[in-house]
Amino acid sequence: MTDETINIEGAVCPVPLTHNEQIVLGHGSGGKMSHDLIVKTFLAAFDNPILRTGDDAAPLEIDGAELSVSVDSHVVTPLFFPGGDIGRLAVCGTVNDVAMLGARPLYLTAGFILEEGLPIETLQRVVASMKAAADEAGVQIVAGDTKVVERGKADGLYVTTTGVGVRRAGNRVGGAEAKAGDAVLLSGPIGDHGIAVLGARGELGFQSEIQSDVAPLNRLIKAMLDASPNVHVLRDPTRGGLATTLNEIAAQSNCCITLNEQAIPVHPAVNAACEMLGFDPLYVANEGKLVALVTAEDAGRVLAAMRATRYGEEAVLIGEVTGEPRARVLLRTAIGTTRVVDMLAGEMLPRIC
């Protein structure tokens, strides 16, 4: 070793990359980059008060009928994964988005983009799975569309579903309705879907038995709304995970959400996979979980109602809504310290070591 020392004066760093010129994968992560794209491109063009509510579904009033409408496109590799497939995902995703306004989902439409060469048998399996999921949710698929693209122009098949449901009269459920003092409830362990899909891609490098949690949550929501008129916010933490979803709510309601780290359930296998890959379960996708903000007085009653349903058996209280700092999510760690939980920035990337 020589005795030369380093000169750090004038040390510099790279120019910013804003990815304003072309779409990159991070724009689809569900995190901040997606949010930026929505605000700068879609909201800027389509701006209206309904779109501006920023929830997963649009609240509509048509001739006195209070409706909830949502649309979701589904692209997943592989098409079939432990615990589900693209068909079940396409039905449940939209059913859940419609239901998160406190609505009863009734009808779906489905658009299929099929890649030349896709085996008909694969399509039939996906369609059968959609039918089973729709039956389970109690919704009907009432219209559809099919397009075929050349081989190589799509990844097997993509499904887009639109859903419509009826909101409960007098129930204002939405991301902007959180109130200081509300309890934060979570319907079960987080991260199962994201890790199950990674495992099905063979990207974990080890075997896992983790199953996706993809499920229709409308019956769970009905049970919660039957138990209390004071459910303020419902949201399913899909892409971007629980952390991103709670940040959206904190921003919409201009409140602070404080979580208790030890109360947040994560299956041991999911935790282990996250530890190995350098992921934080708070940012891993779920497809059959919801987070609810409910008045503290009604939290016990709502929790009991959740636990009496199939997809809410493991529901827990994970935190509360406080005043300051506004539009922030805080986490009380296991060792008693507090830190900020931010939104997912771009694509979630495994760490190097």
Place this chain on the structure above:
Amino acid sequence: MKYVTEYRDATLVRGVVDEIRRVVTRPWVLMEICGGQTHSIVRYGLDQILPPLIELVHGPGCPVCVTPLELIDKALLIASQPDVIFCSYGDMLRVPGSDRDLFSVKAAGGQVRVVYSPLDAVEIARQNPDKQVVFFAIGFETTAPPNVMSVLKARALGLKNYSILVSHVRVPPAMHAILGSPDCRVQGFLLAGHVCTVMGYHEYPSLAEKYRVPMAVTGFEPLDMAQGILYTVRMLEEGRVAVENAYPRSVSFEGNPAAQAAIHQVFEDCDRTWRGIGMIPMSGWRLREEFAAFDAEKRFDVGAIQTKESPLCIAGQILVGMKKPHDCSAFGKECTPEHPLGATMVSSEGACAAYYKYGR
């Protein structure tokens, strides 16, 4: 989770912190070398419960942050070639080169793949004999064993279409450079547990002695970190200079001899430029002449590279512990994880990203 939960036990952590509080009488500046440890400190808020007399400064141990711009620009050029499948650890995709990153190359049609192990890249090479497969072999001593194993495996398989773009760096020369700097404030070091798992800690006693700085081999969980801090503070308070091992469940004095043998079979020491810091003599590894056939820099002639860095960011001063992330005027404003100005904001191990994410 076994072997993890125990080391996050609040009572045990607080017990060690109480002991630190009992021992410490004067202000001390400690540096954790490894970006993984910086991440742990802010993720668990360890700095909030330590006595204020102890200041933690963050070291250059983020492999993504210190990979030189020139190598990243080379990677971008290689990854843009039509017959190349460019494989990388995930973190590297977001690191900006002079004018774009690997995400942009991917979006423009380049075949860029995230792999979890370089052995996956070897497998991709085996399955795609008509493509050139290049792995971006970056990192400290920790990632060197799998990176050299990929070369040895490719050679054993007789693969002609696999190569690695090497930007390996080593911890001891960087510590030497930091400690030798006239501006150095660091009085004690927490040594990187993963690096020492591979290399042992026999390289450090001479360094500790030369600069009269005690060091403790330290793990990554909150209890490990607290223990590493306790060992170091205790030595400082007692006026002792030694290298102690606070991570014995993973680290031995000798380290992993098989891994070291593989590294030295494939790599040799070389000068290396660290992004944001500059050239540190003999601080890197490169492929030995015997393995030149696997050297992507030799296989792909990408010509002379003109690099261009932004003058706004103070990543270099952060990487050597002179500044904290919020000392930077761009922190959280012009510079965020989505729009990073500096590599320290890009990588999840970078100090700026850790501060931003956890709201410091």
